[in-house]
Amino acid sequence: MDAFAPSDEGTWLPVSAALGRSRRISLLLAYVLVLAVVVALFLVPDVPRLVAIVVAVVAVAVFVWAWWLIGRRVRAWGYELRPDDLLVARGIMFRRLVIVPYGRMQLVDVVAGPIERWCGVATVQLHTAAATTDAAIPGLVPEVAAELRDTLARLGEQRAAGL
């Protein structure tokens, strides 16, 4: 059995492909800076042309790789609502599976940055008394995120336990 497969009776609910769009926009914005550096290398006369070309090639290669990786990483996210707990899986190289019992959730946040809002995605962030829990589901359509937050809050209320 694969450690990061969904549980026997369930399947992973995927996150929205719009998450990939928002991350690619962030990547493009970051590359505006890289582009400026590369152009500067070509314009400054003291820099050998070869160095500038090598930097430009590396920058393009990293860009293509990151662009492709974003798609794979978005597809690697998955979550499953089980009767008593929430499962969240993510990662390709470093894979993670988090199991959060509903009774242990202390609060649920919905967060969306400006690029995410523009692309129409939001992140549902879960908090327990442990700082290491690290359970977040990014890339949810705002309506789905709000619904999930309410569902989680309701389930948490029903199964609330002390510390």
Place this chain on the structure above:
Amino acid sequence: MSGAAPDPFGNALIRPGRSAPGPDGRRKVHPLTPLVHGLRVVPVIVVIGVSLVSRGRPEGEGAAVLITLGVALGLAIVVTGLRYVAWRRLTFWFDSDGDLRVDSGVLTRQERRLQLSRLQSVEVVAPFNARLVGLAEVRVETAGSSHSKAVLQFLTTAEAQDLRNEIVARAAGVRPDAGEAPEQVLVTVPPGELVASLLMRGTTVLLLLLTVAVIIPTVIAAGPAALGLVVLGGVPIFTVFSEFSSYYGFTIARSDDGLRLRHGLLRTAHQTVPPGRVQAIGFVQPLLWRRRGWVRVRLNVAGMSRDGRGGEQAYTEHTLLPVAPWPVARAVVAHVLPGVDIESIALEPAPARSRWRAPIQWHQLGVGWDDRVLVAKRGRVTRHWTVMPHQRTQSVRVTQGPWQRAVGLASVWFDSTPGPVKVVALHRDAAQAQELALAQAQRASSARARDRTTRWAQPPP
């Protein structure tokens, strides 16, 4: 509160004394408090002054000493004045729900309510300067963020003890005038054993080397006179002394309101950990302790960390026992987790192929459980053995890095509240990791359904 009103929570039972309630039922801390705070700046200023004087200029030495003393006195008066205003504003009392309320603040008023049903620990601490005049502070921590605690500075030692008893009694759900529950001393750590254990650690050796590395270049560069400055600036080896001073006379006593920990040479602390508040327990055994069979016992207790005060308190508050032989430590832990026999739990070792990922510690890795607790073991040079009651599991994680993936391994983390104890089953068979994680989540939720640890002394409704 009028005298005729019924008083189910016993607010009228507070003993008379300097912190006796005012007409509105509120109490104040001891009037010497501002002075204790004020005098605390004096040694600091004097040390700075002396080190400046020792830099030379023998002709103006007398004047310099006078100026230093003057500055110290002036600052002490200013601090005392500020603290006096704060003292006038600080009141505390128990409200009609039986919870502790603290009002404080001069410019920013603060009204804090500590829900005693979520009490995590009560501590009576006497810092050295307060101890000289017979005062102590009371620290109360409840579950939640760093805002869920209160420090009441200062009360006389007897009043602080009474307040502690009252808080614990209210949290336990018995009459607030129940007084101090009788106690039974379990362990006292002998000073010799403490010194030996502190010396027989890699950390101490490292600190010693660091100290030498600091002193030698200073002496070469500036001559022996600079030694004074180095000592004033604090040398690394001092942390071992402060650890010794903090753990000196470490005593654990058992009572109905939980375990009581007492320790300290200069600054004494009396801490109470109510039953059922311990989130996880960790045994640590550095390499050199193994021949003597010593272990240190550390705790995760909700509400004790996260405020990053650092220094001395950061490690004492998490230590149940600084050093003890294994049978003694096990007996103490048996009081924290009654009815649990840790040694009878069979540990399942990590698969043999984990040697490709963790060649040194792989055969020390293991995890096991019974119907009450989960036990996980790791570490070769310093051995870690961790225990977590099922109902304290916050969440469970499975992680796998590329290297682990190549050999078909995955680690399972059992998240506890922030603290020194990390419960993890490293490098399990990847095929069984998810099963292990889901099974633990299941055990945790069924254990929580049975759990009843708040208001522990109250009969069930």
